[in-house]
Amino acid sequence: MIDAGDLIGWYARAQRDLPWRRPGVSPWQILVSEFMLQQTPVARVEPIWLDWIARWPTPSATAAAGAADVLRAWGKLGYPRRAKRLHECATVIANDHDDLVPDDVETLLSLPGIGTYTARAVACFAFRQRVPVVDTNVRRVVARAVHGLPDAGSPSARDLADVAALLPDDETAPQFSVALMELGATVCTARSPRCGVCPLRQCAWRAKGFPAGAGPVRRTQRYAGTDRQVRGRLLDVLRGSTSPVTRAELDLAWTTDTAQRDRCLDSLLVDGLAEQTADGRFVLFGGAGEAGGADAQAVTAHSDSSAAEANRRR
DNA sequence: AAACCGTGGGA
DNA sequence: TTCCCAAGGTT
Numbered sequence: 001m002i003d004a005g006d007l008i009g010w011y012a013r014a015q016r017d018l019p020w021r022r023p024g025v026s027p028w029q030i031l032v033s034e035f036m037l038q039q040t041p042v043a044r045v046e047p048i049w050l051d052w053i054a055r056w057p058t059p060s061a062t063a064a065a066g067a068a069d070v071l072r073a074w075g076k077l078g079y080p081r082r083a084k085r086l087h088e089c090a091t092v093i094a095n096d097h098d099d100l101v102p103d104d105v106e107t108l109l110s111l112p113g114i115g116t117y118t119a120r121a122v123a124c125f126a127f128r129q130r131v132p133v134v135d136t137n138v139r140r141v142v143a144r145a146v147h148g149l150p151d152a153g154s155p156s157a158r159d160l161a162d163v164a165a166l167l168p169d170d171e172t173a174p175q176f177s178v179a180l181m182e183l184g185a186t187v188c189t190a191r192s193p194r195c196g197v198c199p200l201r202q203c204a205w206r207a208k209g210f211p212a213g214a215g216p217v218r219r220t221q222r223y224a225g226t227d228r229q230v231r232g233r234l235l236d237v238l239r240g241s242t243s244p245v246t247r248a249e250l251d252l253a254w255t256t257d258t259a260q261r262d263r264c265l266d267s268l269l270v271d272g273l274a275e276q277t278a279d280g281r282f283v284l285f286g287g288a289g290e291a292g293g294a295d296a297q298a299v300t301a302h303s304d305s306s307a308a309e310a311n312r313r314r
Numbered sequence: 315a316a317a318c319c320g321t322g323g324g325a
Numbered sequence: 326t327t328c329c330c331a332a333g334g335t336t
Contacts, residue, residue: 037332044322044331078320078331085334115334135332155333181332190330191325222328223320232320271319 001202002145004168004176010199011179016186018042019050021178027101027126028093029053032062034118035086040077042185048077060099062090067286071273072239080235080273084285085113103127130173132163137184138177142166144188148204150213151190230254230264235284238274244281244288 015021020033032052036045052073056062062070067087074083089112093101101122102108108119116134123129139152142162152159163180167173187194195206205211223229233253237245254261265282268274277288 034332039319039331039333040321041323041331076321078322079333081319082334113334117333121332133332136330137332185332226318226320228318228320235320 002141002166002180002200003202004166004172006199006201007179007183008172008175011175011182014186014199015178015182016042019046026057027103027122028059028090029057030126031089031101031114031118031122032086034121035082035089035113036077038082038118039079044077048073048075056090058099059090059093059097059101062087063094068284069286071235071284071286075239076236081271082113084271084273088112089114101126103129105129105131124174124177128171128174130167130169130171132160132167133177133181134159134163135181135184137181137188138163140190141180141184141188144193144205145200145203148208148211150205150211225256227260227264227267230257230260231268234261234265234268235273238282238284241283242287244277244279244283246281250282 019025020030033045033049036049036052055073056065065087067084070087071080071083074080077083092111093099097107102111103123103126105119105123108114108122109116114122120131120133121135123131124133136152139155139159142159143149143152146162146166163177166176166180168176183199187198195203195210230253234250237250237253250265251258251261254264265274269276272285274282275285275288276282
């Protein structure tokens with residue numbers, strides 16, 4: 001059992017001063033932070049988020065921006081499809097929700113790029129709702145403090161029930177949830193937990209003598225030489241230029257495996273992250289012309305139809 | 315449901 | 326140097 005009072009009291013003095021936690025930050029701006037924080041460390045998100053919300057403070061402002069500018073502003077945060085989905089999400093909110101972020105989990109879940117974690121995080125942190133919020137930090141803290149396990153297992157429906165059972169039955173629930181996440185992020189960390197400064201008086205893992213884990217269940221995916229790296233290189237070239245880039249320039253971004261490079265370029269078109277101008281050069285998606293590059297063509301007949309499909313907005 | 319999707323910093 | 330990991334989502 002985790003004592004909510006202990007945890008919230010600790011958070012009050014130990015929390016990091018993160019810009020999206022400050023007073024006056026809107027639900028949309030909190031949502032933007034959640035998108036950026038998906039699989040990306042706080043330190044890298046902070047400067048991008050500050051520039052971003054100063055430039056595009058609302059969903060409609062974001063939607064009005066071209067996708068290319070959004071992709072460029074995203075910079076090297078990683079997983080650029082998140083930027084595209086954020087742009088799509090802004091468009092849906094601006095068009096279908098009166099420019100207001102929905103406040104219920106169900107509706108939030110229906111938006112592009114919003115899954116089970118983000119929907120709950122927005123409902124909780126932006127709208128102060130008493131809903132369990134489960135991220136990787138929370139799963140790890142619960143695994144240790146409650147179940148006495150060294151690490152969280154694979155995500156399961158049980159995670160939600162576990163956290164729901166811990167949640168205070170009053171309006172302090174959101175504070176409890178941020179605090180739980182903060183504890184996992186700064187004290188009960190994956191690598192070297194700082195148990196010496198942990199505010200929890202009860203911890204099943206400690207009670208058992210900190211049994212060691214079996215190590216990573218599965219080897220992490222390697223990165224060097226993967227399509228992800230190649231796509232990253234290609235996109236970096238496109239990001240760095242406001243004018244269309246020739247095929248030859250892109251070819252320089254990856255020369256060791258030309259077939260792989262071609263396949264990756266095609267996949268970027270299919271994913272709607274890049275597009276081709278009428279004269280055959282390449283740009284970030286939405287950067288080819290007015291109407292978001294409606295005149296763009298894809299490289300092959302195959303990807304042409306796929307790209308059209310991928311680019312369609314729903 | 316396992317695999318894929320970027321990137322950089324720390325151990 | 327290599328490997329791990331970081332407020333996940335989608336297919």
